[in-house]
Amino acid sequence: MTDTARFERADFQTDQEVRWCPGCGDYTILATVQNYLAALGADREKHVFISGIGCSSRFPYYMNTYGMHSIHGRAPAVASGVAAANPDLTVWVVTGDGDALSIGGNHLIHALRRNINIKILMFNNQIYGLTKGQYSPTSEVGKRTKSSPFGSLDYPFNPVSLALGAEATFVARTIDMDRKHSAEIIDAAYRHEGAAFVEIYQNCNVFNDKAFAILTGREEREDNRIYLEHGKPIVFGKNGEHGVVIGPTGARIVDVASVGIDAVQVHDATQAEPEVAFALSRLAHGPSGPTPIGVFRAVVRPSYNRLMQEQLAEAQAQKGPGDLKALLRSGGSWTTN
Amino acid sequence: MSEDTATQDLPAPEKVDRVVIRFAGDSGDGMQLAGNQFTASSALFGNDLATLPNFPAEIRAPAGTLPGVSSFQVHIADWDILTPGDNPDCLIAMNPAALRANLGDVEKGGLVIINSDAFEERNLAKAGYDISPLDDDSLAAYHVMAAPMEDLTKEAVKDTGVKGRLVLRSKNFFALGLVSWMYGRSLEPVAAWLTDKFGAESPVAAANVAALHAGYNFGITTEEFHHRFEIQPAPLPAGEYTNVTGNQALAWGLIVGAQAVKLPLFYGSYPITPASSILEELARHKNFGVRTFQAEDEIAAAGIALGASFAGHLGVTGTSGPGIALKSETISLALMTELPMVIVNVQRAGPSTGMPTKVEQADLLMALFGRHGESPLPVVAAATPSDAFATAIEATRIAVKYMTPVILMSDGYIANSSEPWLLPDVDAIGDLSVPFAMTANNGDGFLPYLRDPETLARPWAVPGTPGLEHRLGGLEKEELTGNVSYDPVNHERMTIVREDKVNRIARDIPDLETHGADGADLLVIGWGSTYGALRAGVNRANGAGLKAAHIHLRHLHPFPANLEDVLRSHELVLVPELNRGQLSKLLRADFLIDAISYPKIQGTPFKANEIETKIHELLRSDR
Numbered sequence: 001m002t003d004t005a006r007f008e009r010a011d012f013q014t015d016q017e018v019r020w021c022p023g024c025g026d027y028t029i030l031a032t033v034q035n036y037l038a039a040l041g042a043d044r045e046k047h048v049f050i051s052g053i054g055c056s057s058r059f060p061y062y063m064n065t066y067g068m069h070s071i072h073g074r075a076p077a078v079a080s081g082v083a084a085a086n087p088d089l090t091v092w093v094v095t096g097d098g099d100a101l102s103i104g105g106n107h108l109i110h111a112l113r114r115n116i117n118i119k120i121l122m123f124n125n126q127i128y129g130l131t132k133g134q135y136s137p138t139s140e141v142g143k144r145t146k147s148s149p150f151g152s153l154d155y156p157f158n159p160v161s162l163a164l165g166a167e168a169t170f171v172a173r174t175i176d177m178d179r180k181h182s183a184e185i186i187d188a189a190y191r192h193e194g195a196a197f198v199e200i201y202q203n204c205n206v207f208n209d210k211a212f213a214i215l216t217g218r219e220e221r222e223d224n225r226i227y228l229e230h231g232k233p234i235v236f237g238k239n240g241e242h243g244v245v246i247g248p249t250g251a252r253i254v255d256v257a258s259v260g261i262d263a264v265q266v267h268d269a270t271q272a273e274p275e276v277a278f279a280l281s282r283l284a285h286g287p288s289g290p291t292p293i294g295v296f297r298a299v300v301r302p303s304y305n306r307l308m309q310e311q312l313a314e315a316q317a318q319k320g321p322g323d324l325k326a327l328l329r330s331g332g333s334w335t336t337n
Numbered sequence: 338m339s340e341d342t343a344t345q346d347l348p349a350p351e352k353v354d355r356v357v358i359r360f361a362g363d364s365g366d367g368m369q370l371a372g373n374q375f376t377a378s379s380a381l382f383g384n385d386l387a388t389l390p391n392f393p394a395e396i397r398a399p400a401g402t403l404p405g406v407s408s409f410q411v412h413i414a415d416w417d418i419l420t421p422g423d424n425p426d427c428l429i430a431m432n433p434a435a436l437r438a439n440l441g442d443v444e445k446g447g448l449v450i451i452n453s454d455a456f457e458e459r460n461l462a463k464a465g466y467d468i469s470p471l472d473d474d475s476l477a478a479y480h481v482m483a484a485p486m487e488d489l490t491k492e493a494v495k496d497t498g499v500k501g502r503l504v505l506r507s508k509n510f511f512a513l514g515l516v517s518w519m520y521g522r523s524l525e526p527v528a529a530w531l532t533d534k535f536g537a538e539s540p541v542a543a544a545n546v547a548a549l550h551a552g553y554n555f556g557i558t559t560e561e562f563h564h565r566f567e568i569q570p571a572p573l574p575a576g577e578y579t580n581v582t583g584n585q586a587l588a589w590g591l592i593v594g595a596q597a598v599k600l601p602l603f604y605g606s607y608p609i610t611p612a613s614s615i616l617e618e619l620a621r622h623k624n625f626g627v628r629t630f631q632a633e634d635e636i637a638a639a640g641i642a643l644g645a646s647f648a649g650h651l652g653v654t655g656t657s658g659p660g661i662a663l664k665s666e667t668i669s670l671a672l673m674t675e676l677p678m679v680i681v682n683v684q685r686a687g688p689s690t691g692m693p694t695k696v697e698q699a700d701l702l703m704a705l706f707g708r709h710g711e712s713p714l715p716v717v718a719a720a721t722p723s724d725a726f727a728t729a730i731e732a733t734r735i736a737v738k739y740m741t742p743v744i745l746m747s748d749g750y751i752a753n754s755s756e757p758w759l760l761p762d763v764d765a766i767g768d769l770s771v772p773f774a775m776t777a778n779n780g781d782g783f784l785p786y787l788r789d790p791e792t793l794a795r796p797w798a799v800p801g802t803p804g805l806e807h808r809l810g811g812l813e814k815e816e817l818t819g820n821v822s823y824d825p826v827n828h829e830r831m832t833i834v835r836e837d838k839v840n841r842i843a844r845d846i847p848d849l850e851t852h853g854a855d856g857a858d859l860l861v862i863g864w865g866s867t868y869g870a871l872r873a874g875v876n877r878a879n880g881a882g883l884k885a886a887h888i889h890l891r892h893l894h895p896f897p898a899n900l901e902d903v904l905r906s907h908e909l910v911l912v913p914e915l916n917r918g919q920l921s922k923l924l925r926a927d928f929l930i931d932a933i934s935y936p937k938i939q940g941t942p943f944k945a946n947e948i949e950t951k952i953h954e955l956l957r958s959d960r
Contacts, residue, residue, distance in 0.1 A: 078647070080641050081652065311623060333760065
């Protein structure tokens with residue numbers, strides 16, 4: 001990070017009143033992002049926040065950068081256009097579980113497979129908030145909401161598994177309340193070349209309060225947050241007494257004492273193939289028990305925008321700059337007198 | 338045997354001023370290719386021409402069946418023609434299905450050239466013939482000439498090295514060679530094209546060239562083919578010409594238009610018939626700085642184009658009707674954020690999947706009104722294949738000058754047809770650019786919705802410009818600041834200003850010029866690809882002593898300022914359209930005039946004689 005004294009958080013705030021419900025996790029994430037960019041000494045004009053529709057998608061209005069509050073589900077598409085048109089910009093997508101995984105699911109997976117240079121912050125609160133409390137594609141089966149009074153029948157997505165399945169080159173998860181960890185993950189996403197997918201567990205205190213209590217409660221959190229740190233054995237618990245091993249049938253949780261620390265999986269986010277990252281993502285299908293937090297996967301693959309620039313440069317090198325007069329004659333021409 | 342020496346003892350060709358030829362066969366028979374090559378040699382010869390390809394939506398419908406028939410019609414003349422011709426004077430039928438599907442269109446007494454090898458039991462049955470039409474008198478009204486094209490092709494290619502199924506692939510070139518003989522076309526351009534395409538050493542090129550010559554020579558040596566025709570070059574205005582299809586011209590217009598507004602062209606699209614070849618054409622021209630993005634779906638294609646516009650490019654998305662339906666929410670966002678964008682609709686017959694390869698103009702009302710909320714935007718339409726070039730530039734000019742999405746209407750007929758095009762002077766197009774906002778416009782601050790007093794366009798500040806950071810979005814905007822606003826009076830004011838901005842474009846487009854008889858009793862008004870048929874129909878009616886006039890709209894919203902005056906200066910207003918009367922509804926609603934709708938909805942263009950007949954009918958019943 002450079003030039004850290006250049007900006008304060010206030011430089012990234014707008015004059016618009018922030019209108020999320022009091023106590024919403026979105027406030028925390030907004031503060032984290034504003035503080036992060038100020039600390040980064042980022043040029044405001046080079047950051048673009050694109051959102052879809054939903055509570056989280058009001059985010060761009062509160063960021064003193066360029067931004068667009070677009071259409072439900074379509075933020076990855078609009079952001080892809082911005083990023084492909086101008087690779088010098090940092091393009092962020094702020095989206096929610098409904099916006100990204102339901103109405104916008106198609107754009108999300110294609111942006112990820114293309115590895116276009118956009119940074120997707122998906123606030124997952126496992127509920128539809130803006131429309132006042134219907135179940136979302138990450139709500140648990142059986143969830144009773146206004147639109148599922150007898151319990152939801154929908155099997156939920158595991159967003160990290162989905163992103164890995166789409167062969168995203170950067171996949172991570174963090175928690176709104178853990179500001180330090182969120183900032184680290186956002187920084188890693190910012191520095192990654194290509195599409196970065198960050199799932200942020202975000203509490204909706206009005207329609208789905210305490211959905212992540214097991215990961216945020218003072219009593220429970222140390223036994224349930226499995227921090228993934230590159231190059232370190234995957235252990236958790238108050239004294240690091242639990243660990244994760246990868247076996248032929250996937251990942252499982254063990255007592256470190258019973259298997260020995262050498263048997264515990266050492267986290268490597270840079271593995272070319274996504275199998276191990278996927279196995280880790282299957283440890284928790286929603287925050288109902290020990291849940292991995294951190295960077296699951298960060299691999300190098302050229303971004304779509306870079307490849308597009310290279311292709312343009314190559315075409316110009318081979319054919320020379322475009323000649324309109326020659327273009328109109330490219331199918332052959334004849335002259336009459 | 339050279340072309341000259343071999344023919345000196347034969348009867349001289351009959352001079353005709355025009356001919357309509359239709360190549361018809363199975364969709365795997367290469368009829369589009371044969372037709373295109375015949376067109377290319379006719380263009381080089383200097384004829385005026387117009388073409389009409391007609392093919393099934395299926396890539397290969399079952400061979401030999403009626404749904405599998407593909408055809409290519411070309412009209413060549415020694416004078417300025419406007420349409421691909423109403424009825425063929427000459428039909429080439431490669432199999433019984435092609436004969437059955439097309440014979441009804443052929444002029445009585447016209448030539449029917451038949452590949453007799455394909456008229457065997459199985460093919461006849463597939464086409465629904467109990468008895469071969471070659472064996473009864475069902476073709477008595479035509480001049481039928483049969484050639485065993487398959488046997489002769491096999492014989493011709495036997496030393497070229499092609500084997501198996503490839504052998505008969507060359508039979509379209511045999512047919513092309515024979516027709517080239519009949520109409521005095523040189524084989525040189527076709528042979529050169531084949532060598533260029535497949536390489537000089539290629540057996541495929543050799544086989545096709547051999548079949549081409551065999552067809553030509555068969556004409557020379559077979560007496561029934563000795564009645565030939567000659568069509569002199571047309572006295573077109575002097576200058577340099579090329580033969581261009583509508584989608585090609587449209588793509589080139591976007592490239593030239595983007596340069597005129599000094600913006601990089603960014604085309605986001607999802608393949609769809611009949612718009613895909615715009616994407617394919619633009620993808621070839623990356624050296625012009627053209628970015629093409631094949632998106633995951635129609636919605637993404639529009640979103641990507643809009644994102645590119647936000648970032649300071651000319652964002653364009655192209656599709657057909659079903660794609661427009663999917664893009665409509667994004668078009669509304671472009672309208673609300675007041676960003677420039679061009680949306681191309683290459684219309685096809687609908688609704689739903691409809692008839693994807695057939696022409697229709699039924700998306701006009703969708704272009705004007707097919708969005709939620711009050712959402713007016715400019716709509717322009719191309720009239721001919723080459724006119725798609727100028728129309729694309731006009732759409733670009735309006736989009737950038739007025740900061741608005743613009744819908745550009747074309748259709749499947751314009752897209753795939755071709756015509757000779759007097760090359761425009763690209764330098765004369767000039768500078769149509771509008772500079773980006775670079776500095777604050779309100780003290781130290783930036784008001785993204787502070788409008789130009791003349792055009793009502795808002796300033797365009799692109800991401801990356803320091804000090805002008807601002808947020809756009811789909812929520813209603815407060816005037817000047819662009820902040821979110823639910824204020825009732827503000828909403829009404831913003832709705833009206835968006836409408837007013839678009840209406841003001843009427844001041845910035847040329848008046849309509851009426852073609853035809855002075856003081857005409859009847860005005861024919863149209864838009865889009867009906868141009869040729871309408872113009873020719875009016876000319877013919879006037880030639881027969883009637884008094885009719887024609888205007889053709891490029892600008893469908895807003896209308897040119899003098900439209901009402903023009904309409905009111907004629908007693909009768911006839912509105913032929915390939916839909917159920919959409920423009921006529923607009924004219925009635927806007928001007929309270931008794932416009933007479935003439936709808937056609939058969940997936941095929943109007944014929945000039947249909948228009949002429951209608952004019953006769955109206956003027957006769959009126960007198």
